[in-house]
Amino acid sequence: MMFLVLQIGVIIFAAKLGGMVASFLKLPSILGELAAGIVIGPWALGGIGFGDGIFSGGLFHGASLRALQAETGVMYAATTPELYGFATLxxxxxxxxxxxxxxxxxxxxxxxxxxxxxxxxxxxxFILGNLCAVTLLPVFFEKFRYLSEMPLSQAMVDAAPMYMGIMSTATSVGITARILSERKKMDSEEGVSIMAGAVIDDVLGLIVLAIGNGIIAATMAAKSAGGAVSGGVNWGAIGMVAVKAFGVWLGATLIGVVIAKKMSWLLKLFKSDHAIATLAFGLAMILAGFFECMGLAMIIGAYVMGLALSRTDLKHMIQETLAPVYTFLVPIFFCVMGMMVDCTALMSKPVLIFGAIYTVLAVIAKVAGCALPSLFCGFNLVGSLRIGAGMIPRGEVALIIAGLGLSNGYLSQEVFGIGIMMTLITTVVAPPMLVGLFNIKRDG
Structure with a gap:
């Protein structure tokens, strides 16, 4: 417990300092929080031991992790279950x-x-990210050589390619909204279309995550039962998982929206703003736990509860009341995500080359995938490119997905680092691209 208290104290200080430095440099604060996590993590300063006592392995036990991995050849989590519990919350x-x-x-x-x-x-x-992983992971990393020996249909539903496809799907609504707000373009046709697209994009990304987790579980079960040897993937079972995931999400969303007013009425019986906000967050955690029990990600349930309550007059009060909790916890999450990045793995030549290719494809996929439909919906080339550029930044959802993949053992440290690299670069390059396109004096 003493170690946990010390770790959280250091994380809070480092995350806030990193966020403030990033804001001073006119960058999103999450970049500073991520960077702070990388710096203090077990693979960097947090792994430096001092003395012969309890700190001999470093504050975040980096020396112990390296020794264990060298001895066993097994990857170990860079954070304790207790610390990861804070990040999950x-x-x-x-x-x-x-x-x-x-x-x-x-x-x-x-x-x-x-x-x-x-x-x-x-x-x-998803397609570009997934195919990039299927074709290039075996080229750059020996441990993924098995992908080149599998039929394409099996390789595409393997855990690492699936997660690399999923990681590149979700646009950061928060980063995009901040850019549009600062440029006073939130109520423009392009701005509203970007925000609507980003919201749908996030929802679809979460659905893809749910379906992807089910597909990975189904294929792993098939492998353990000899499915891989027989040469086929049980697409019927996978289809049922996809239908179940979509059905649970859609059903919960519709029920939540329908009974939102009644939930609001019940919450108002407690009078106190703090009690109402606390109970609302409790409902979000209950639904998150239910989604986890149903084989979906917790974060989808939390989003659905927020979506339902967004239709009520309690929306702003809950946001304002929970703002201090958000301010305290969320930087911890981004910092812990940064701590999971193995700097030595991230700086290796294969990771840098593959990460650069993956990031370029992630940018191209968003610009082309979002700009082309915009052209067919009546926007001109400039307006379509604005919408495409506004959809480039990945952020919190991509980091959550990457963290889930690493903690579940689906992603290696190298692949996790590549996901972090893609998130960082897309977050940095999107604002100047979007600002430059809005500086063109033409309607979209």
Whole structure:
């Protein structure tokens, strides 16, 4: 417990300092929080031991991790279960408040354009990310050589390619909204279309995550039962998993939206703002746990509860009341995600080369996948490129997905580092691209 208290104290200080430095440099604060996590993590400063006592392995036990991995050849988690529990709690409140921030009326007004943009971005990003992993992972990394020996249909549903496809799908609504707000373009046709597309993109990304987890579980079960030897993937079982995932998400969303007013009425019986906000967050955690029990990711349940309550007059009060909790927990999440990055693995030549290719494809997939549907929906080339550029940044959801993949053992440290690299670069390059396109004095 003493170690946990010390670790959280250091993480809070480092995350806040990193976020402030990033904000001073006009960069999103999550970049600073991620960087702070990398610096203090077990693979960097947190792994430096001092003395002969309890700190001999470093504050975050980096020396012990390296010794264990060298001895056994097995990858170990870079954080303790308790510390990762804090990060999980932060991811739940992050997605719950993201759901609360969703403007359903605006979403419905531009739903068709947003739907086309979101679908195009998700499909393009997933396919390019997945195929990039299938074709290039065996080339750059010996441990993935087995992918080249598998039929394409089996290789595409392997855990690492699936997660690399999923990681590249989700646009960061928060980063995009901040850019549009600063440029006073939130209410422009392109701005509203970007936000509608980003919301749909996030929802579709979470659905793809749910389906992907089910597919990975199904294929692993098939392998253990000899399915891989027989040379086929049970697409019927996978299809059922996909239908179940979509059905649970859609059913929970519709029920939540329908009974939102009744939930609001029940919550108002408690009078106190703090009690209402606390109970609302409790409901989000209950639904998150239910989704986990159903084989879906917790964060999807949290988002659905936020989406349901976004239709009520309690929305702003819950946001304001939970803001201090968000401010405290969410930087911890991003910092812990940064701590999971093995700097030595990230700096290796194969990771840098593959990461650069993966990142370029992630940018191309979003621009092309979102701009082309925009052209067919009536926007000109400039307007379509603005929408495509606005969909480039990946952020919190991509990091959550990467963290889930690493903690579940689906991703290696190298692949996790590649996902972090893609998130960082797309977050940095998107703002100047979007600002430059909006500086062109032409309507979209």
């Amino acid at each position: 932060a991811s739940i409140i992050l997605l719950f408040l993201s759901g609360l921030e969703t403007n359903l009326r605006l979403f419905l007004k531009y739903s068709f354009v947003g739907l086309m943009v979101g679908i195009g971005g998700v499909i393009g990003s």
